[in-house]
Amino acid sequence: MALEHAILVSLDERSGSGYELARRFDRSIGFFWAATHQQIYRTLKRMVELGWVSVDEVAQDGRPDKKVYDITPAGHEELRRWVAEPSEPETFRHDLSVKVRGASLGDAAVLADEVARHRDLHGERLDAYRAVEKKDFPDPSALSGRQLHQYLVLRGGVRAEQALVEWCDEVLAALRQDDSREDRR
Amino acid sequence: MALEHAILVSLDERSGSGYELARRFDRSIGFFWAATHQQIYRTLKRMVELGWVSVDEVAQDGRPDKKVYDITPAGHEELRRWVAEPSEPETFRHDLSVKVRGASLGDAAVLADEVARHRDLHGERLDAYRAVEKKDFPDPSALSGRQLHQYLVLRGGVRAEQALVEWCDEVLAALRQDDSREDRR
DNA sequence: CTTTACATGTAAGCGGTTACATGATTCT
DNA sequence: AGAATCATGTAACCGCTTACATGTAAAG
Numbered sequence A, B: 001m002a003l004e005h006a007i008l009v010s011l012d013e014r015s016g017s018g019y020e021l022a023r024r025f026d027r028s029i030g031f032f033w034a035a036t037h038q039q040i041y042r043t044l045k046r047m048v049e050l051g052w053v054s055v056d057e058v059a060q061d062g063r064p065d066k067k068v069y070d071i072t073p074a075g076h077e078e079l080r081r082w083v084a085e086p087s088e089p090e091t092f093r094h095d096l097s098v099k100v101r102g103a104s105l106g107d108a109a110v111l112a113d114e115v116a117r118h119r120d121l122h123g124e125r126l127d128a129y130r131a132v133e134k135k136d137f138p139d140p141s142a143l144s145g146r147q148l149h150q151y152l153v154l155r156g157g158v159r160a161e162q163a164l165v166e167w168c169d170e171v172l173a174a175l176r177q178d179d180s181r182e183d184r185r
Numbered sequence C: 001c002t003t004t005a006c007a008t009g010t011a012a013g014c015g016g017t018t019a020c021a022t023g024a025t026t027c028t
Numbered sequence D: 001a002g003a004a005t006c007a008t009g010t011a012a013c014c015g016c017t018t019a020c021a022t023g024t025a026a027a028g
Helices: A003-013 A018-026 A037-050 A073-084 A095-101 A108-136 A145-184 B003-013 B018-026 B037-050 B073-084 B095-101 B108-136 B145-184
Strands: A053-058 A066-071 B053-058 B066-071
Touching: A003 A018, A003 A037, A003 A053, A003 A066, A003 A073, A003 B095, A018 A037, A018 A066, A037 A053, A037 A066, A037 A073, A066 A073, A073 B108, A095 A108, A095 B003, A095 B145, A108 A145, A108 B073, A145 B095, A145 B145, B003 B018, B003 B037, B003 B053, B003 B066, B003 B073, B018 B037, B018 B066, B037 B053, B037 B066, B037 B073, B066 B073, B095 B108, B108 B145
Parallel strands: none
Antiparallel strands: A053 A066, B053 B066
C-alpha cells in the first residue's frame, strides 16, 4: 500500500491540509496514484497516530478551520525506508480490455464508440501532460534532484497515455475493418 | 467491478472449474485482469446465485472432485449488457512512480537498482507476449471475430510493457547521469 | 440564486489480500 | 523425501468506494 507514502512524498514537498492534499491528488500526484478526500482524511488520521505527520489546527476567518499536516522526522525515516524496499509491479486491471475480449457477443459498433471515447479521454490527458512538460520543464537536460524526479514521473504519464491512445487507434482500425468485412459476407 | 465479467468472458470461451479459471487468470486473462483463486471461488459462488453460471459436480478418480462451471443464457445477457455499458478508464496506481518522486530523500543508487529490476521484469513479460503473438497470431491481417479480439488485447499488453520498459530505461539513464553530476560537485 | 471553492468528517458495504486448512497424486 | 500439481474452501483484516452530513463565502 502506497497511499501513505504518496502522502508523505506530497507533504515532503509542501505541508498542507487534507483538503489541499486531496486537490493535489486530483492533479499532479493523481497522475500515478488516485485518492478521494475521504481516503486521505482517514489515512492522515492514522498517520498522526503512527507519528509520521504532525497536525497544526489553524483558525481562519471567513473560512472553516483547517488542519495543516506536516511530515515528521519519523515520517521522513519511514519514507526513506519504503523507497529503498523492493516492490512488485502493480497488477493490471483494464476494463476496456475485458470488454474488447467480450466483444464477439454484442454489438461491435457500440464497443467501437466506447473505444473511441476512451481514445479521446486519453488524448486529452496526454495533451495536458505535454502542456505541463513544456511549461514546467522546458530544458530537461538541465534538471537534477527533486525536479528531475518530478519530470521523470511526468514522462511516465506521457508514455502511458501515449501507449493507450495508440492502442485505442489500433483497436478501432481493426474493429472497423472486421465490421466492413462482415458486411461483405 | 469487472471480475465477474472477466470470468464470464473466460467461461464463454470454455467452461471450467474454479481451479482451471484461476490458472487462466495466471496466464492469458491475467494479462489485463489479476485474480487469486480465493477471489475466483467466492465470485463463482455469487455468480451461481445470480444465475449467470451453472455448476456441474464431476467426480474424478485419483483426483479431487471438481465443480465445472458454465455460462448460462442469463450470463450471456449480462455480459452483453455490461460490454455495451460505458465505463471510465481505470485509475492509475503506480508504486514505482511514487518511489521515483520520493527518491530525493534516500539513496538514488538503491532506487536505480530497483528500477533496473522492474525494467527486466517488464522486459520478460514483453518477450513472453511477443512469443505468443508470433506463435498464435502469425498473420494478424487475416484475423476476425473472437480471434481478432484476443489478438487486440494481447497487443495492448505488448504496448503497455513496451512503454514501461522504455520509461524504466529513461529513468535509469537520467538517475545515473544525475548521480555522476553530483559526484563532480 | 445557484454553483464552485473551502473544509472535514461518519457510516455502510464490498472487494481484495493474506493466512490457514486439507488431502491425494505425480514428478524430480 | 520433498516439491509441484490438482482441487476447494474458511476466516480475518484491510483498504477503497459511495452515500450521507454540515456549513460558510465568493463568484457567476
